[in-house]
Amino acid sequence: MAPSNWRTYLVTQASLSAGRSTAEIAREAIAGGVDAIQLREKDTDARTRYELGRELREMTADAGVDLVVNDRLDIAQAIDADGVHVGQSDLPVAVARDLLGPDAIVGCSTSTVAEARQAEADGADYLGVGSVYGTTSKRVAEHKDGIGPERVAEITDAVSIPVVGIGGITDDNAGPVADAGAIGVAVISEITAADDPQAATQALSAALEAPTQSPSNTEGQP
Protein backbone atom coordinates (compact mmCIF):
# COMPACT_ATOMS: atom_id res chain seq x y z
CA MET A 1 0.00 0.00 0.00
CA ALA A 2 1.04 3.62 -0.39
CA PRO A 3 -0.02 6.80 1.44
CA SER A 4 -2.27 7.72 -1.49
CA ASN A 5 -4.43 4.71 -0.58
CA TRP A 6 -4.69 5.41 3.13
CA ARG A 7 -8.08 6.19 4.62
CA THR A 8 -7.80 5.27 8.31
CA TYR A 9 -4.53 5.65 10.18
CA LEU A 10 -3.91 4.70 13.83
CA VAL A 11 -1.30 6.53 15.90
CA THR A 12 -0.43 4.40 18.94
CA GLN A 13 -0.40 5.70 22.52
CA ALA A 14 -0.50 3.07 25.26
CA SER A 15 -1.46 5.60 27.96
CA LEU A 16 -4.88 6.11 26.33
CA SER A 17 -5.78 2.45 25.87
CA ALA A 18 -7.52 1.82 29.21
CA GLY A 19 -5.06 -0.85 30.23
CA ARG A 20 -5.10 -2.78 26.98
CA SER A 21 -1.79 -3.36 25.24
CA THR A 22 -0.87 -1.37 22.15
CA ALA A 23 -0.56 -4.67 20.28
CA GLU A 24 -4.14 -5.52 21.25
CA ILE A 25 -5.45 -2.16 20.04
CA ALA A 26 -3.47 -2.54 16.82
CA ARG A 27 -4.84 -6.03 16.27
CA GLU A 28 -8.41 -4.78 16.60
CA ALA A 29 -7.75 -1.80 14.33
CA ILE A 30 -6.32 -4.16 11.72
CA ALA A 31 -9.43 -6.35 12.03
CA GLY A 32 -11.44 -3.17 11.46
CA GLY A 33 -9.57 -2.46 8.24
CA VAL A 34 -7.07 0.21 9.29
CA ASP A 35 -4.69 1.15 6.45
CA ALA A 36 -1.66 2.42 8.35
CA ILE A 37 -0.26 2.39 11.87
CA GLN A 38 2.22 4.84 13.34
CA LEU A 39 4.28 3.56 16.27
CA ARG A 40 4.44 6.60 18.50
CA GLU A 41 4.59 5.83 22.26
CA LYS A 42 6.53 9.00 23.01
CA ASP A 43 6.74 8.21 26.73
CA THR A 44 8.57 4.91 26.47
CA ASP A 45 12.26 4.14 26.05
CA ALA A 46 13.83 2.99 22.81
CA ARG A 47 14.11 -0.65 23.85
CA THR A 48 10.40 -0.87 24.64
CA ARG A 49 9.47 0.82 21.36
CA TYR A 50 11.78 -1.50 19.49
CA GLU A 51 10.23 -4.62 21.03
CA LEU A 52 6.71 -3.33 20.41
CA GLY A 53 7.70 -2.31 16.89
CA ARG A 54 8.84 -5.84 16.08
CA GLU A 55 5.47 -7.15 17.23
CA LEU A 56 3.57 -4.55 15.18
CA ARG A 57 5.77 -5.23 12.15
CA GLU A 58 4.83 -8.89 12.21
CA MET A 59 1.08 -8.27 12.44
CA THR A 60 1.02 -5.40 9.93
CA ALA A 61 3.12 -7.31 7.39
CA ASP A 62 0.74 -10.25 7.61
CA ALA A 63 -2.24 -7.92 7.08
CA GLY A 64 -0.76 -5.71 4.37
CA VAL A 65 -0.99 -2.65 6.62
CA ASP A 66 1.69 0.06 6.41
CA LEU A 67 3.79 0.72 9.52
CA VAL A 68 5.69 3.94 10.13
CA VAL A 69 7.67 4.99 13.22
CA ASN A 70 7.33 8.40 14.83
CA ASP A 71 10.54 10.41 15.10
CA ARG A 72 13.09 7.56 15.31
CA LEU A 73 14.63 6.60 11.98
CA ASP A 74 16.83 4.05 13.73
CA ILE A 75 13.91 2.14 15.21
CA ALA A 76 12.23 2.20 11.80
CA GLN A 77 15.35 0.66 10.28
CA ALA A 78 15.75 -1.84 13.11
CA ILE A 79 12.21 -3.23 12.75
CA ASP A 80 12.09 -2.92 8.96
CA ALA A 81 9.15 -0.51 9.06
CA ASP A 82 7.80 1.01 5.86
CA GLY A 83 8.98 4.44 6.92
CA VAL A 84 8.92 7.26 9.43
CA HIS A 85 6.79 10.17 10.49
CA VAL A 86 8.70 13.27 11.62
CA GLY A 87 7.52 16.47 13.22
CA GLN A 88 8.92 19.97 13.05
CA SER A 89 11.17 19.24 16.10
CA ASP A 90 12.44 15.91 14.79
CA LEU A 91 15.16 15.17 12.26
CA PRO A 92 14.48 17.11 9.03
CA VAL A 93 12.58 15.43 6.19
CA ALA A 94 15.61 15.77 3.92
CA VAL A 95 17.79 13.89 6.42
CA ALA A 96 15.18 11.14 6.74
CA ARG A 97 14.96 10.79 2.99
CA ASP A 98 18.75 10.72 2.68
CA LEU A 99 19.24 8.09 5.41
CA LEU A 100 16.30 5.85 4.55
CA GLY A 101 16.50 6.01 0.77
CA PRO A 102 13.95 6.63 -1.98
CA ASP A 103 11.68 3.64 -1.19
CA ALA A 104 10.93 4.51 2.43
CA ILE A 105 7.74 6.34 3.32
CA VAL A 106 8.57 9.71 4.89
CA GLY A 107 5.70 11.67 6.42
CA CYS A 108 5.79 15.04 8.11
CA SER A 109 3.54 16.90 10.56
CA THR A 110 2.57 20.33 9.32
CA SER A 111 0.03 22.93 10.32
CA THR A 112 0.68 25.73 7.84
CA VAL A 113 0.90 26.08 4.07
CA ALA A 114 4.55 27.15 4.37
CA GLU A 115 5.51 24.06 6.38
CA ALA A 116 3.58 21.85 3.98
CA ARG A 117 5.32 23.27 0.90
CA GLN A 118 8.72 22.91 2.59
CA ALA A 119 8.07 19.27 3.55
CA GLU A 120 6.97 18.45 0.00
CA ALA A 121 10.06 20.17 -1.43
CA ASP A 122 12.28 18.23 0.99
CA GLY A 123 10.92 14.90 -0.18
CA ALA A 124 7.98 13.99 2.07
CA ASP A 125 5.59 11.36 0.72
CA TYR A 126 2.62 12.55 2.75
CA LEU A 127 1.64 15.13 5.33
CA GLY A 128 -0.07 14.78 8.68
CA VAL A 129 -2.02 18.03 8.92
CA GLY A 130 -3.46 19.35 12.14
CA SER A 131 -4.45 19.57 14.78
CA VAL A 132 -7.68 19.84 12.82
CA TYR A 133 -10.12 20.05 15.72
CA GLY A 134 -7.84 20.25 18.73
CA THR A 135 -7.54 17.03 20.62
CA THR A 136 -10.67 16.67 22.74
CA SER A 137 -13.43 18.33 20.74
CA LYS A 138 -16.32 16.14 19.64
CA ARG A 139 -18.03 18.62 17.35
CA VAL A 140 -17.03 20.30 14.13
CA ALA A 141 -18.12 23.67 15.42
CA GLU A 142 -15.77 23.43 18.39
CA HIS A 143 -12.48 23.56 16.57
CA LYS A 144 -11.29 26.85 18.04
CA ASP A 145 -8.13 25.08 19.29
CA GLY A 146 -7.54 23.42 15.94
CA ILE A 147 -6.73 24.70 12.46
CA GLY A 148 -10.10 23.54 11.10
CA PRO A 149 -11.01 21.92 7.78
CA GLU A 150 -10.55 25.31 6.06
CA ARG A 151 -6.79 25.24 6.69
CA VAL A 152 -6.67 21.58 5.64
CA ALA A 153 -8.21 22.67 2.33
CA GLU A 154 -5.64 25.45 1.91
CA ILE A 155 -2.87 22.92 2.44
CA THR A 156 -4.31 20.26 0.13
CA ASP A 157 -4.64 22.97 -2.52
CA ALA A 158 -0.99 24.01 -2.03
CA VAL A 159 0.69 20.60 -2.31
CA SER A 160 0.34 17.57 -4.54
CA ILE A 161 1.28 14.88 -1.99
CA PRO A 162 -1.43 13.10 0.04
CA VAL A 163 -2.68 14.76 3.21
CA VAL A 164 -3.96 12.97 6.30
CA GLY A 165 -5.91 15.05 8.80
CA ILE A 166 -5.13 14.57 12.49
CA GLY A 167 -6.34 15.97 15.79
CA GLY A 168 -9.69 15.48 17.48
CA ILE A 169 -11.15 13.57 14.54
CA THR A 170 -14.11 11.26 15.17
CA ASP A 171 -16.66 9.51 12.99
CA ASP A 172 -18.90 12.55 13.57
CA ASN A 173 -16.49 15.14 12.17
CA ALA A 174 -14.35 13.17 9.71
CA GLY A 175 -16.52 14.06 6.69
CA PRO A 176 -15.47 17.71 6.39
CA VAL A 177 -11.80 16.66 6.60
CA ALA A 178 -12.26 14.41 3.59
CA ASP A 179 -14.22 17.17 1.86
CA ALA A 180 -11.24 19.46 2.45
CA GLY A 181 -9.17 17.17 0.27
CA ALA A 182 -7.55 14.92 2.87
CA ILE A 183 -7.19 11.36 1.61
CA GLY A 184 -7.59 10.00 5.12
CA VAL A 185 -7.65 10.67 8.84
CA ALA A 186 -5.22 9.78 11.60
CA VAL A 187 -6.48 9.22 15.12
CA ILE A 188 -5.20 8.24 18.53
CA SER A 189 -8.12 8.34 20.98
CA GLU A 190 -10.95 7.59 18.57
CA ILE A 191 -9.63 4.04 18.14
CA THR A 192 -7.31 3.59 21.15
CA ALA A 193 -9.77 4.74 23.81
CA ALA A 194 -12.83 3.12 22.18
CA ASP A 195 -14.69 0.32 23.94
CA ASP A 196 -14.54 -1.53 20.65
CA PRO A 197 -11.50 -0.39 18.61
CA GLN A 198 -12.49 -2.59 15.66
CA ALA A 199 -15.95 -1.04 15.43
CA ALA A 200 -14.46 2.44 15.91
CA THR A 201 -12.12 1.87 12.97
CA GLN A 202 -15.01 0.70 10.81
CA ALA A 203 -17.16 3.69 11.83
CA LEU A 204 -14.35 6.07 10.93
CA SER A 205 -13.94 4.42 7.56
CA ALA A 206 -17.70 4.58 6.91
CA ALA A 207 -17.75 8.27 7.84
CA LEU A 208 -15.13 8.96 5.17
CA GLU A 209 -17.12 7.09 2.52
CA ALA A 210 -20.47 8.73 3.29
CA PRO A 211 -21.47 11.88 1.38
CA THR A 212 -21.30 14.97 3.57
CA GLN A 213 -24.69 16.44 4.39
CA SER A 214 -23.73 20.03 3.74
CA PRO A 215 -26.16 22.63 2.31
CA SER A 216 -24.27 22.83 -1.01
CA ASN A 217 -24.70 19.08 -1.52
CA THR A 218 -28.38 18.94 -0.71
CA GLU A 219 -29.48 22.15 -2.42
CA GLY A 220 -29.30 20.73 -5.92
CA GLN A 221 -31.30 17.63 -5.07
CA PRO A 222 -34.91 17.40 -6.23
Added chain:
Amino acid sequence: MAPSNWRTYLVTQASLSAGRSTAEIAREAIAGGVDAIQLREKDTDARTRYELGRELREMTADAGVDLVVNDRLDIAQAIDADGVHVGQSDLPVAVARDLLGPDAIVGCSTSTVAEARQAEADGADYLGVGSVYGTTSKRVAEHKDGIGPERVAEITDAVSIPVVGIGGITDDNAGPVADAGAIGVAVISEITAADDPQAATQALSAALEAPTQSPSNTEGQP
Protein backbone atom coordinates in the same frame (compact mmCIF):
# COMPACT_ATOMS: atom_id res chain seq x y z
CA MET B 1 41.58 7.57 17.72
CA ALA B 2 40.00 4.45 19.16
CA PRO B 3 38.39 3.73 22.56
CA SER B 4 41.56 1.94 23.66
CA ASN B 5 43.32 5.32 23.59
CA TRP B 6 40.70 7.26 25.50
CA ARG B 7 41.60 8.76 28.86
CA THR B 8 39.17 11.66 29.36
CA TYR B 9 35.65 11.54 27.97
CA LEU B 10 33.05 14.30 28.22
CA VAL B 11 29.33 13.50 28.30
CA THR B 12 27.35 16.63 27.43
CA GLN B 13 24.45 17.98 29.48
CA ALA B 14 23.47 21.60 28.84
CA SER B 15 21.41 21.84 32.04
CA LEU B 16 24.59 21.57 34.17
CA SER B 17 26.68 24.14 32.30
CA ALA B 18 25.71 27.25 34.28
CA GLY B 19 24.28 29.00 31.26
CA ARG B 20 27.15 28.29 28.90
CA SER B 21 26.40 26.50 25.64
CA THR B 22 27.31 22.85 25.18
CA ALA B 23 29.45 23.89 22.22
CA GLU B 24 31.39 26.27 24.49
CA ILE B 25 31.97 23.56 27.11
CA ALA B 26 33.05 21.15 24.38
CA ARG B 27 35.45 23.70 22.92
CA GLU B 28 37.12 24.18 26.29
CA ALA B 29 37.29 20.44 26.94
CA ILE B 30 38.94 19.98 23.54
CA ALA B 31 41.44 22.71 24.40
CA GLY B 32 42.11 20.77 27.61
CA GLY B 33 42.89 17.62 25.65
CA VAL B 34 39.68 15.61 25.98
CA ASP B 35 39.80 12.38 23.94
CA ALA B 36 36.11 11.72 23.31
CA ILE B 37 32.79 13.51 23.56
CA GLN B 38 29.36 11.92 23.91
CA LEU B 39 26.43 14.00 22.70
CA ARG B 40 23.80 13.23 25.29
CA GLU B 41 21.37 16.12 26.01
CA LYS B 42 18.56 13.75 26.94
CA ASP B 43 16.10 16.58 27.59
CA THR B 44 16.18 18.13 24.14
CA ASP B 45 14.33 17.21 20.96
CA ALA B 46 15.94 15.46 18.01
CA ARG B 47 16.21 18.59 15.87
CA THR B 48 18.14 20.44 18.57
CA ARG B 49 20.44 17.49 19.14
CA TYR B 50 21.00 17.17 15.42
CA GLU B 51 21.95 20.84 15.06
CA LEU B 52 24.24 20.68 18.11
CA GLY B 53 25.70 17.43 16.85
CA ARG B 54 26.67 19.01 13.54
CA GLU B 55 28.47 21.74 15.43
CA LEU B 56 30.27 19.23 17.67
CA ARG B 57 31.16 17.09 14.68
CA GLU B 58 32.92 19.99 13.01
CA MET B 59 34.97 20.91 16.06
CA THR B 60 35.82 17.32 17.06
CA ALA B 61 36.83 16.38 13.52
CA ASP B 62 39.17 19.36 13.37
CA ALA B 63 40.71 18.35 16.72
CA GLY B 64 40.90 14.59 16.16
CA VAL B 65 38.51 13.95 19.04
CA ASP B 66 36.05 11.04 18.84
CA LEU B 67 32.33 11.86 18.88
CA VAL B 68 29.62 9.39 19.84
CA VAL B 69 25.88 9.97 20.19
CA ASN B 70 23.88 8.72 23.14
CA ASP B 71 20.95 6.42 22.31
CA ARG B 72 20.10 7.75 18.81
CA LEU B 73 21.71 5.80 15.98
CA ASP B 74 19.91 7.98 13.46
CA ILE B 75 21.39 11.22 14.78
CA ALA B 76 24.82 9.54 14.79
CA GLN B 77 24.34 8.66 11.13
CA ALA B 78 22.95 12.08 10.26
CA ILE B 79 25.93 13.97 11.69
CA ASP B 80 28.53 11.38 10.65
CA ALA B 81 29.57 10.71 14.25
CA ASP B 82 32.17 8.06 15.02
CA GLY B 83 29.56 5.95 16.76
CA VAL B 84 26.95 5.57 19.46
CA HIS B 85 26.63 4.87 23.14
CA VAL B 86 23.63 2.80 24.18
CA GLY B 87 22.24 1.96 27.60
CA GLN B 88 20.31 -1.05 28.78
CA SER B 89 17.00 0.66 27.81
CA ASP B 90 18.16 1.77 24.36
CA LEU B 91 18.39 -0.22 21.14
CA PRO B 92 20.42 -3.41 21.72
CA VAL B 93 24.17 -3.40 20.98
CA ALA B 94 23.67 -6.08 18.31
CA VAL B 95 21.14 -3.87 16.49
CA ALA B 96 23.49 -0.89 16.65
CA ARG B 97 26.35 -2.97 15.27
CA ASP B 98 24.13 -4.32 12.52
CA LEU B 99 22.77 -0.91 11.45
CA LEU B 100 26.00 1.07 11.76
CA GLY B 101 28.42 -1.51 10.41
CA PRO B 102 31.76 -2.86 11.59
CA ASP B 103 33.66 0.45 11.55
CA ALA B 104 31.38 2.40 13.89
CA ILE B 105 32.24 2.71 17.56
CA VAL B 106 29.52 1.08 19.66
CA GLY B 107 29.68 1.61 23.42
CA CYS B 108 27.36 0.29 26.09
CA SER B 109 26.51 1.26 29.67
CA THR B 110 26.88 -1.64 32.08
CA SER B 111 26.97 -1.98 35.85
CA THR B 112 27.36 -5.74 36.30
CA VAL B 113 29.71 -8.45 35.05
CA ALA B 114 26.79 -10.18 33.30
CA GLU B 115 25.80 -7.04 31.39
CA ALA B 116 29.42 -6.41 30.48
CA ARG B 117 29.97 -9.92 29.11
CA GLN B 118 26.71 -9.68 27.13
CA ALA B 119 27.66 -6.32 25.60
CA GLU B 120 31.08 -7.65 24.60
CA ALA B 121 29.51 -10.75 23.06
CA ASP B 122 27.03 -8.56 21.14
CA GLY B 123 29.81 -6.53 19.55
CA ALA B 124 30.44 -3.52 21.81
CA ASP B 125 33.79 -1.75 21.32
CA TYR B 126 33.93 -0.34 24.82
CA LEU B 127 31.93 -0.21 28.04
CA GLY B 128 30.84 2.72 30.17
CA VAL B 129 30.86 1.22 33.65
CA GLY B 130 29.14 2.80 36.62
CA SER B 131 27.89 4.65 38.33
CA VAL B 132 31.27 4.28 40.07
CA TYR B 133 30.76 6.76 42.89
CA GLY B 134 27.15 7.78 42.53
CA THR B 135 26.71 11.16 40.96
CA THR B 136 27.39 13.75 43.66
CA SER B 137 30.01 12.18 45.90
CA LYS B 138 33.36 13.93 46.12
CA ARG B 139 35.23 11.26 48.06
CA VAL B 140 36.23 7.71 47.29
CA ALA B 141 34.96 6.57 50.67
CA GLU B 142 31.47 7.86 49.91
CA HIS B 143 30.56 5.58 47.06
CA LYS B 144 27.72 3.81 48.81
CA ASP B 145 25.37 4.85 45.97
CA GLY B 146 27.86 3.69 43.33
CA ILE B 147 29.30 0.32 42.36
CA GLY B 148 32.80 1.36 43.47
CA PRO B 149 36.22 0.69 41.93
CA GLU B 150 36.01 -2.93 43.16
CA ARG B 151 33.16 -3.70 40.73
CA VAL B 152 34.99 -1.85 37.98
CA ALA B 153 37.92 -4.21 38.58
CA GLU B 154 35.64 -7.25 38.42
CA ILE B 155 34.30 -6.04 35.07
CA THR B 156 37.68 -5.17 33.57
CA ASP B 157 38.86 -8.65 34.60
CA ALA B 158 35.81 -10.25 32.92
CA VAL B 159 36.03 -8.58 29.49
CA SER B 160 38.78 -7.75 27.04
CA ILE B 161 37.30 -4.55 25.57
CA PRO B 162 38.22 -1.12 27.02
CA VAL B 163 36.30 0.11 30.05
CA VAL B 164 35.59 3.75 30.88
CA GLY B 165 34.44 4.50 34.41
CA ILE B 166 31.55 6.93 34.85
CA GLY B 167 29.58 8.44 37.73
CA GLY B 168 30.78 10.94 40.31
CA ILE B 169 34.36 10.88 39.08
CA THR B 170 36.61 13.87 39.88
CA ASP B 171 40.33 14.54 39.78
CA ASP B 172 40.38 13.50 43.45
CA ASN B 173 38.95 10.03 42.96
CA ALA B 174 39.89 9.13 39.35
CA GLY B 175 43.07 7.30 40.37
CA PRO B 176 41.40 4.20 41.86
CA VAL B 177 39.24 3.89 38.74
CA ALA B 178 42.35 3.70 36.58
CA ASP B 179 43.92 1.30 39.09
CA ALA B 180 40.83 -0.90 38.68
CA GLY B 181 41.75 -1.34 35.04
CA ALA B 182 39.63 1.37 33.39
CA ILE B 183 41.44 2.96 30.46
CA GLY B 184 39.72 6.26 31.10
CA VAL B 185 36.97 8.17 32.85
CA ALA B 186 33.78 9.75 31.55
CA VAL B 187 32.35 12.79 33.31
CA ILE B 188 29.50 15.22 33.00
CA SER B 189 29.66 17.66 35.93
CA GLU B 190 33.40 17.57 36.57
CA ILE B 191 33.99 19.36 33.25
CA THR B 192 30.56 20.83 32.42
CA ALA B 193 29.94 22.51 35.77
CA ALA B 194 33.56 23.60 36.30
CA ASP B 195 34.47 27.30 36.44
CA ASP B 196 37.25 26.45 34.00
CA PRO B 197 36.31 23.37 31.91
CA GLN B 198 39.68 23.37 30.15
CA ALA B 199 41.60 23.25 33.44
CA ALA B 200 39.18 20.63 34.79
CA THR B 201 39.88 18.42 31.78
CA GLN B 202 43.62 18.80 32.29
CA ALA B 203 43.34 18.05 36.02
CA LEU B 204 41.36 14.90 35.29
CA SER B 205 43.96 13.79 32.78
CA ALA B 206 46.76 14.49 35.26
CA ALA B 207 44.97 12.50 37.95
CA LEU B 208 44.90 9.48 35.65
CA GLU B 209 48.62 9.74 34.93
CA ALA B 210 49.70 10.18 38.56
CA PRO B 211 50.66 7.09 40.58
CA THR B 212 48.00 6.30 43.15
CA GLN B 213 49.10 6.99 46.72
CA SER B 214 47.75 3.81 48.17
CA PRO B 215 49.36 2.01 51.16
CA SER B 216 50.60 -0.82 48.95
CA ASN B 217 52.45 1.66 46.74
CA THR B 218 54.10 3.63 49.51
CA GLU B 219 55.00 0.73 51.79
CA GLY B 220 57.88 -0.40 49.65
CA GLN B 221 59.45 3.04 49.42
CA PRO B 222 62.62 3.78 51.39
